Amino acid sequence: MNDREEQLRQRAYGIWQSEGEPHGRDRDHWEQAERELIDTASEEPVATAKPNPRRKKADTVPQTIAAEPTEAKPKTGRKPRTKTA
Structure with missing residues (x-):
């Protein structure tokens, strides 16, 4: 691969x-990178890509919470099903 x-x-x-x-946007990103490299070669200012404001970064779970075992809690306010024959 060349430089x-x-x-x-x-x-x-x-x-x-x-x-x-x-x-699915790989071709768009590649073409934008080509345009930016051409602009850089001609020493014109390059517009940088802006981060997507709609994307939320996942927060890491604190270790103390992640280490605690979780148990399923029974649902309340409902009657159990009965078998019908």
Whole structure:
């Protein structure tokens, strides 16, 4: 893999991550990376990809909570089913 292709790959990956890692947009990200590299070569300012504001990052679960065992709780307010013959 040549240097330019490696730069494209890394930039497209960065764009993908900054947009929230959407599925099926790889060609768009690759083409955007190509445009940015061309702009960089001509020394024009490059517009950077903005992060997707709708994507929520998953919070990590604190270790104390994750280590506690969880048990299923019975539902309340319902009568148990009876068998009908």
